[in-house]
Amino acid sequence: MGIHKPAPRVPLSSRGYIDKMDAGLTSTRGAQEIISMISSRRSVTKLILGHNELSDDGCIVLFKFLASGVGQKYRIAEISLNSNSIGNRGLLAISEYLQGNKALKVLFLQNNRFTWDAATFASFTKAVNTSHLELLSxxxxxxxxxxxxxxxxxxxxxxxxxxxxxxxxxxxSQAAPHLISYLSSPRCQLHTLKCNGNTLGFRAVRSIVRAIERHNFSLLTVELYSNNLAGPVSSDNTSEDDDDEESGGPASLDAWKSSEAQIMRVLLRNAHLKRETERDALQLLRYARPLLLSSSGRATSSSSQSRCSDYSCGEAPPAVAPPPDGASASTSQGFSFHALPTELQLYIMSFLAPTLSPAQRIRIYTFASSHATLPRAGLCLPGFPGRAASSHCVLDPASMPFGVSGGGCAGGKCAGSLNSVVCHKEQQRGEWLAVVGCSAYDPHRDSEEFGS
Structure with missing residues (x-):
């Protein structure tokens, strides 16, 4: 009698993946096959469709479905369309799907057949601006x-x-001024830029590195490898300071190594300032919340039941006990911080977060002083629609006893970032830091914090 072997377990997360890489999908027929697979599932989070031949026609059919009322029910977070012979017509269909899309986070479009057309590129860029896309390749x-x-x-x-x-x-090198202008602008919120395998040349690369050093504090990864020129260095005008430019042939290997070392130093600086900014932002919130809300007793009862047990998530420490009966606030506390003018209160609190710019501190004060942002039960940071109290961590298998499977947090408690591959507290912290603009160092420190 044979031994019955149970079917292998398939994680719920992978059931939402459609992986048809190099599956021979072609044109509209291939698109219809993909649409049938999507329609047969309750949810789809990833479409991996690289190395097929969907072309423009198949791409248009697929993205018309995804943009329809039925297709929009599927909250697809990642789409990969590498090497699918997609041209400008297909890119326009993708742009229509991207318009206002808040679900799609990752879009891979490597090795297709896009050609120069200003109107197509402008439509695509405007669609990216309205979407919540985080990675574009x-x-x-x-x-x-x-x-x-x-x-x-x-x-x-x-x-x-x-x-x-x-x-x-x-x-x-003609692209360098546009790269420099974007990377130096407040519009740039990138933490990763990969620009390998082009022919920017040494002068352009060095100018980009200088621009990042002087103006950009968000980038943490920059790749500019294999950008040397085969011929002599062109006389472009990309450099901010050309007093020490080489005259003549290509830059030496030592010059390239020096430029690489410089960008590594800049990225280490950015990483350090990012950590300090995030630490100061969370600390300022921790103390600004009770100080700015304690003058009103309306929040005491509601917040006492919904605070996190781990105050490192950025919430306030336990409220100070009220004075005993018959004792006035002045005799029990000796000094009332709230008797000070608001401007002075905020100025004193600014010393808790010296790394933050005035604009960053003001955004935290605004968040901390609003009753609408008080935490709900089970949440570490408030104010994010769709956050359910059942949010859980994905545990690190190396941290679990042998033979134990599963994920989540026992008893509703967070497992912590050290024991988790995905920690929901860390995710919420990251989202909150982005909301208040404190996910990167802000060099604009010369503005007035309090208007007259």
Whole structure:
């Protein structure tokens, strides 16, 4: 008698994946096959469709479905369309789907057939700006070249975009001014830029590195490898300071190594300032919340039942016990902080967060002083629609006893970032830091904090 073996367990998260990489899908027939697979499932979070031949026709059919009322019920977070022979017509269909899309976070479009067309690129950029896309890859689309970034980067103004891949798309030194302008602008919220395998040249690369050093504090990863020129250095005007420019042939290997060391130092600086900014922001919130709300007793009862047990998440410590009966506030406390003018209160609290800029502190004060942002039960940070109290951590398998499977947090308690692959407290902290603009260092420290 044979032994019955149970079917292997399939994680719930992977059931939402449709992986048809290199599956021979072609044109509209392939798109209809994908649509049938999507329609047969309750939820779909990833579409992995690389190395097929959907082309423009298949792409248009697929994204018309995804943009329809039925298709929008599927909260797809990642789409990969690498090497699908997609051209400008397909890119326009993708742009229509991106318009106002808050679900899609990752879009891979490597090695397709996009060609120069200003109107198409402008429509695509405007769609990216209205979406919540966080990662965009256009690597190895060699026909994009300099004209693409001339349209794309000046229009790019997405507060959500964190990572761009522009490797091997035919960029030359003519693209450097547009890269420098974007990276130096407050519009840039990137933490990763990959621009390998182009022909920017040494002068352009060094100018980009200088611009990041002087003006950009959000980037944590920058890749500018394999950008040397085969011929002599061109006399472009990309450099901010050309007093020490080489005259003549290509830059030496030592010069490239020096530029690489410089960008590493800049990125280490940005990472350090990011940690300090986030730490100061959470600390300021922890103390600003009770100080700015304690003058009103309306929040005491509601907040006491919904505070986190771990105050490191950024919430306030337990409220101070009220004075005993018959004792006045002045005799029991000796000094009333709230008797001070508001401007002076905020100025004193600013010393708790010296790394933050005035604008960052004001946003935290505004958040902390609002009763609408008080935490709900089971949440570490408030104010994020769709956050259910059942949010859980994905445990690190290496931290669990042998033979134990599953995930989540026992008893509704967070497992902590050290024992989790995904920690919901860390996710909420990251979302809150982005909401108040404290996910990166702000160098604008010369503005007045309090208006007259």
């Amino acid at each position: 256009l690597t190895t689309n060699r026909h994009l070249s300099d004209p693409f970034v001339e349209v794309f980067l000046p229009l790019l103004d997405s507060p959500h975009l964190r990572e761009i891949h522009l490797s091997a798309i035919g960029l030359t």
